[in-house]
Amino acid sequence: MLKLENIKKEYDDFKMENINLEIESGEYFVILGPTGTGKTIILEIIAGLIKEDKGSIFFKDENITNYSPEERKIGMVYQDYMLFPHLNVKNNIIFGLKISNKYSKNEIENKLQEMLDLFDIENLLYRDVNTLSGGEKQRVALARALITSPDVLLLDEPLSAVDPVTGEKLINELKKIHNKLGTTTIHVTHDFVEALVLADRIAVMNNGKIEQKGEAEEIFQKPASKFVAEFVGTKNIYEAKATDAENEVLIKGKSEDIKITIIDNINDKTNLTIRPEDIIISTGTFSSSACNSFKGKIKMIKDRLNYLEVIVDIGVDVAVHITRQSLKEFDLKKEKEVYLTFKASAVHVY
Amino acid sequence: MIKKSLFNFVITILSLILIFFVIAPIFKLIAGSSVNMLLDTVKEREVYSTILRTFKASLVATVVSIFLAVPLAYFLARINFPGKVFIEGIMNLPVIIPHPAAGIALLTVFGNRFFLGKFFSNFGLSFVGEFAGIVIAMMFVSMPFLLNDAVEGFRAIDPRLERAARSLGASPAQTFFKIALPLNLSHIISGSLMMWARGLSEFGAVVILAYHPMSASVLIYERFTSFGLKYSQPISAIMVLASLIIFVVLRLVNTKMSSIEDRTEG
Numbered sequence: 001m002l003k004l005e006n007i008k009k010e011y012d013d014f015k016m017e018n019i020n021l022e023i024e025s026g027e028y029f030v031i032l033g034p035t036g037t038g039k040t041i042i043l044e045i046i047a048g049l050i051k052e053d054k055g056s057i058f059f060k061d062e063n064i065t066n067y068s069p070e071e072r073k074i075g076m077v078y079q080d081y082m083l084f085p086h087l088n089v090k091n092n093i094i095f096g097l098k099i100s101n102k103y104s105k106n107e108i109e110n111k112l113q114e115m116l117d118l119f120d121i122e123n124l125l126y127r128d129v130n131t132l133s134g135g136e137k138q139r140v141a142l143a144r145a146l147i148t149s150p151d152v153l154l155l156d157e158p159l160s161a162v163d164p165v166t167g168e169k170l171i172n173e174l175k176k177i178h179n180k181l182g183t184t185t186i187h188v189t190h191d192f193v194e195a196l197v198l199a200d201r202i203a204v205m206n207n208g209k210i211e212q213k214g215e216a217e218e219i220f221q222k223p224a225s226k227f228v229a230e231f232v233g234t235k236n237i238y239e240a241k242a243t244d245a246e247n248e249v250l251i252k253g254k255s256e257d258i259k260i261t262i263i264d265n266i267n268d269k270t271n272l273t274i275r276p277e278d279i280i281i282s283t284g285t286f287s288s289s290a291c292n293s294f295k296g297k298i299k300m301i302k303d304r305l306n307y308l309e310v311i312v313d314i315g316v317d318v319a320v321h322i323t324r325q326s327l328k329e330f331d332l333k334k335e336k337e338v339y340l341t342f343k344a345s346a347v348h349v350y
Numbered sequence: 351m352i353k354k355s356l357f358n359f360v361i362t363i364l365s366l367i368l369i370f371f372v373i374a375p376i377f378k379l380i381a382g383s384s385v386n387m388l389l390d391t392v393k394e395r396e397v398y399s400t401i402l403r404t405f406k407a408s409l410v411a412t413v414v415s416i417f418l419a420v421p422l423a424y425f426l427a428r429i430n431f432p433g434k435v436f437i438e439g440i441m442n443l444p445v446i447i448p449h450p451a452a453g454i455a456l457l458t459v460f461g462n463r464f465f466l467g468k469f470f471s472n473f474g475l476s477f478v479g480e481f482a483g484i485v486i487a488m489m490f491v492s493m494p495f496l497l498n499d500a501v502e503g504f505r506a507i508d509p510r511l512e513r514a515a516r517s518l519g520a521s522p523a524q525t526f527f528k529i530a531l532p533l534n535l536s537h538i539i540s541g542s543l544m545m546w547a548r549g550l551s552e553f554g555a556v557v558i559l560a561y562h563p564m565s566a567s568v569l570i571y572e573r574f575t576s577f578g579l580k581y582s583q584p585i586s587a588i589m590v591l592a593s594l595i596i597f598v599v600l601r602l603v604n605t606k607m608s609s610i611e612d613r614t615e616g
Binding site: 048078099100154 | 508513515517518520521528529532
């Protein structure tokens with residue numbers, strides 16, 4: 001439906017070329033890559049906010065390359081939201097409807113109400129946008145973009161400027177909203193978990209080039225380049241089966257199945273993942289509110305420049321990220337027996 | 351400790367010298383005329399009509415400049431083109447050249463025999479020895495204050511705010527009027543006030559283009575050269591007091607505006 005053909009853009013110290021993407025109608029597409037690889041620029045080119053040097057953009061077979069942003073019906077949500085500081089929440093949200101001069105006061109009020117309900121932000125309506133929290137700003141920015149019913153929604157690192165707890169919440173909200181509205185979405189991120197949980201398909205980008213495109217599974221299992229393999233890294237990805245008990249799933253271990261407590265309810269089968277930095281490693285058991293605790297043996301310790309990656313065998317291999325200091329303090333080494341602990345909320349189902 | 355207190359001492363002395371240097375003449379000027387003398391001077395027809403004319407001329411110069419300088423400021427802040435630094439430099443030239451030179455330069459264009467002078471005379475507008483001459487002289491030399499403030503203000507607005515507006519369907523004009531202009535209003539207002547206040551005091555350029563009708567600076571100059579210190583003092587004092595009031599108001603508006611801005615940027 002949306003097609004980028006051989007897009008090229010060059011700045012003083014930055015070059016991006018041969019960008020070819022095809023995004024299907026209603027798809028949630030994630031562009032994944034480290035910061036500074038031109039992901040935001042792709043979005044700005046799609047929205048018509050900056051001009052590509054070469055290449056074409058098609059929307060439903062219509063060449064929109066030379067269309068101005070306002071002719072494209074493509075909504076963009078910037079990383080730091082870009083709420084208009086001189087307008088309150090309400091006037092921010094209805095900005096697009098008001099300037100179009102196509103809607104009556106009643107229609108605007110109705111659409112506004114839909115957005116307020118969708119994002120549960122009715123209580124913010126007359127607030128000064130500068131006093132909102134990160135999560136609130138994000139919801140207002142999304143409402144402002146979605147109220148105009150754009151053909152495509154572009155999200156630039158939508159979760160990177162909020163705290164982790166809010167981020168987790170927003171991931172689920174984004175998913176819910178996409179399921180409800182079905183707006184074709186292109187989401188740019190450096191976070192693999194975000195990509196796994198949200199994406200129908202992923203494109204991995206590096207140095208202004210697309211390294212690989214495909215479904216999450218495919219990228220994880222068959223990385224097409226060394227960069228993809230390294231960037232995607234060792235992720236804790238497991239296939240899980242539902243059990244009779246609520247909030248409990250089984251993952252297949254080497255000898256027997258391992259029971260994991262999660263927040264979401266699943267039926268039948270699913271995949272789950274745990275961020276390596278969300279797992280606590282300890283040399284003894286300790287009591288905590290975290291539901292998941294396992295005993296295992298250290299299989300390998302890899303140096304990752306800024307941190308260490310410890311692979312622990314608890315029946316399946318689990319990667320845990322720790323600092324050099326912790327390694328010293330707990331005298332962690334190969335074959336040592338350790339315990340892994342993580343909260344149910346650290347387990348992401350996708 | 352000794353070093354530090356010596357340092358503080360030197361700083362204090364130097365600061366006091368400079369403050370005294372500014373305050374002493376102004377204080378003497380104002381205190382040198384009795385209240386009655388000031389009132390009598392203001393009541394003089396020539397004086398109050400001159401002061402009124404001066405305020406009006408600077409106001410007209412400022413209003414005309416707002417319509418021309420704000421678009422240019424937006425252009426300079428948003429669009430990169432070769433020679434932009436050069437244009438910005440040229441636009442600031444009026445501030446640094448000797449103001450009589452500015453007046454003479456204006457005369458070579460707006461004089462009755464020269465092209466803009468001829469052009470405007472078709473509409474019955476002439477500049478030499480006219481109110482309009484005071485206006486363009488004031489405008490020429492004090493417009494940079496407005497332009498620079500407006501450019502600075504537009505540069506301070508994240509261009510992505512405007513891009514967000516475009517992606518929401520706003521045309522370039524709508525983006526300017528709904529986003530850029532309101533967000534830059536405080537800079538434009540303070541720049542305009544600064545320009546207006548600076549225009550009031552203009553002498554060098556004005557005296558070349560229009561000795562008559564008189565503006566305040568010219569009247570002060572005339573009284574000084576024809577009648578001496580005693581007669582030029584009261585009208586000087588009145589202009590200083592008027593400027594002082596404007597300046598205080600300007601500072602008040604400015605701080606109020608920037609406190610609003612602080613809130614909006616928080």
